[in-house]
Amino acid sequence: MEQAVDHTKRTGTRYGMLALVFVNVVINYLDRSNLAVAASSLSKELDLSPVQLGLIFSAFGWSYASLQIPGGLLADRFGPRILYAFCLITWSLATVFQGFVRGFVSLFSLRLATGAFEAPSYPINNRVVTSWFPDHERASAIAMYVSGQFIGLAFLTPVLVMLQVHIGWKGLFITTGVIGLVWGVVWYLLYRDPLDHAEVNQAELDYIEAGGGVINRNKPVASGASVWQWNNLRQVFSSKTLWGVYIGQFSVNAMLWFFLTWFPTYLVKYRGLDFIKSGYLASVPFLAACAGLLLSGFVSDRLVCNGTSVSVARKAPIIIGLFLSVSIIGANYTNETYLIIFFMAMAFFGSGMALISWVFVSVLSPKHLIGLTGGVFNFMGNLASIVVPIVIGFLAREGDFKPALVFIGALGLVGACSYIFLVGKIERVVTRTVTL
Structure with missing residues (x-):
C-alpha cells in the first residue's frame, strides 16, 4: 500500500542520497590510504626501497587516471545504482587480496586493480549530485560528500594505526576490504535515481529541476552513440576554461596524494616520530582540510545566493586555497x-x-556530457596520483625530504595561476559540431 505524499511541501530525499554518497567516499578513501598507514611496516617486511614504495604508491593512480574517461562514459551510459555497487564490491575484493601479497609485483598489481575499479566513482558522485541538487546547492553538496574523505581519514587514521598494531598490515587490508563489500550491497538496496525514488515528491523534483538539476539524465540512454562519439571528446578537450580547471585539479590532487601516500612515512621516517603518535598527529591536517572544504563550499553557495557573480563566487575560494597550500614549504x-x-x-x-x-x-x-567531462577532469587531476608519489620517491631517495615539499608547494602556485589566467567566465560549454 502506497504512502500518501504531501505534494505541497517538498521532501528532503536528496539529503539521504547525499549521505549514501558520503559513506561511499569514506570507504573509497579508506581503501586508498590504508597502504600509507601500512607502508612503514610493509616496506620492511617486503624489503621495498623508497623508489619501489613510490612506484607502489603510484600504482593506484596509473589505472585510476587512465580509466577516468571510460569511467565517465560508463557514468553517462549506466545508472549510479548498479555501476557504483559493482565498483564498490570489485575494488573491495582487490583490497582484501592485498592482505595476502608476498612481494612488489603482487602488491603493485592489486593496487592497479583497486584503481581500475574505483575509476568511475567520482564521475558517478558528480552524476548523483547533478541529478539530485539544484545549482545553488551544488557546491555545498559537493563539499559535504568530498568531506567524507577527510572526516573519514581524520577520525579513522588512528583506528587504522591501532588495527595494524593489533592485527598487522595484512589484517588491515582484509578488514577495510570487507567493510566495502558489505557497503556495496547496502548501496544497491538503498540508492534510487530521482525519478525512481518512492519517497521523493513532485515538489522536490520541481525544485531540483527549476534550479538546474538534471534529473532526467539518470535514465540510461537508449543508445550509447550520443556519448561515444569522438566529437564529444573533442568538445571537452577544446575549451580553454576547461583546461584551466584541469590544470588546477592536478595541483589540488598533488597535495591530496602527498597526504594519502607519503605523509605518514614522512612523519615516522624523516621526522622520527613514534608510529602510534604519528597516527594521531596525521589526523590534524585531514581535519583542517575538511574545515577548509566545508567553509569554501558554504561560502561559495552563500555568495551565489547573495548575487555575487558565479565566476567570483566559485573561483575565489579555490584561488585563495591554492595560495595557502604553498605554506607546506614552511615545514622545511x-x-x-x-x-x-x-x-x-x-x-x-x-x-x-x-x-x-x-x-x-x-x-x-x-x-x-557531464559524466564524460567529469571523467576527463578527474583523469587530468589524478595524473597527480601517478606523478607525485614517484617524484617524491626520487627526491627523497637520499634521505632529504625538503625538495619534495618544495615540489608540492610549487604545484599549488601553478594551480592558482591556472585559475587566475586560464579560467574565464563561468558558463556552460556549448556543444558544437567539430569538423576535421
Missing part, C-alpha cells in the same frame, strides 16, 4: 613537531578549500 624550516603539523594543516586547509572544484564540472560541461 623548523624541527618543532607542532610547527611541522601547523604548516601541514595550513597547507591542507587551503587544498581543502580548492576541492569544491568539482562544481565546475556541473556548471561548465554540456548537459549530455
